[in-house]
Amino acid sequence: xxxxxxxSMAPIKIFALHRASATVRKPDDQPGKKPVTDKDxxxxxxxxxxxxxLARASHLVSEDFSATLKAAGFDRARWRILASLSDYDxxxxxxxxxxxxxxxxxxxxxxxxxxxxxxxxxxxxxxxRRSVKVAITAKGRExxxxxxxxxxxxxxxxxxxxxxxxEAILKRVxxxxxxxx
Numbered sequence: 536x537x538x539x540x541x542x543s544m545a546p547i548k549i550f551a552l553h554r555a556s557a558t559v560r561k562p563d564d565q566p567g568k569k570p571v572t573d574k575d576x577x578x579x580x581x582x583x584x585x586x587x588x589l590a591r592a593s594h595l596v597s598e599d600f601s602a603t604l605k606a607a608g609f610d611r612a613r614w615r616i617l618a619s620l621s622d623y624d625x626x627x628x629x630x631x632x633x634x635x636x637x638x639x640x641x642x643x644x645x646x647x648x649x650x651x652x653x654x655x656x657x658x659x660x661x662x663x664r665r666s667v668k669v670a671i672t673a674k675g676r677e678x679x680x681x682x683x684x685x686x687x688x689x690x691x692x693x694x695x696x697x698x699x700x701x702e703a704i705l706k707r708v709x710x711x712x713x714x715x716x
Contacts, residue, residue: 600689607682612637612645617654617679618686620671625658628667654678 581587597611604614615635620626628646632639646669649655654675660666671679694702 596693600686603685603689604682607678609682612641613649613654614679614682616642616645616649617671617675618683620655620669621676621679621683625668625670628657628669631669649675 619634632642656670658668
């Protein structure tokens with residue numbers, strides 16, 4: 536698979552989301568050295584391990600917003616479901632499971648609860664009963680609308696120290712990584 540359509544082949548500055556415990560390293564900062572993130576200045580395996588860096592960034596980015604979700608009565612899974620459905624009329628359940636990073640049986644259980652709360656509805660195909668699409672209800676749209684706004688505000692806060700170009704590069708690189716996996 537080729538690069539994401541929005542990805543430029545121009546050289547890219549690499550940067551990291553960080554908190555007080557982390558440092559930022561650009562490629563031209565001491566070539567060959569790993570970034571240091573602990574107090575003893577001894578580089579560790581995880582400091583340069585992509586899977587860990589992605590997981591850590593995801594955790595740090597999501598951590599504060601999780602409190603917002605909890606206050607609104609949502610967990611991350613239910614939030615991802617409603618946020619995903621808010622962009623579409625109806626989504627096949629298999630596609631939704633992939634989008635919200637859930638196995639289909641786990642998604643089905645979450646949808647059962649959300650359907651009881653009238654946040655979503657499942658629609659069975661008349662031609663094929665195995666084909667199920669999920670739609671967000673008016674109540675679901677109402678519940679998720681403010682959270683969508685708060686999510687964008689949270690993202691703006693996280694990215695406030697980055698230029699528009701750096702933000703675009705970060706998102707393009709991540710989208711390309713996802714596409715190529």
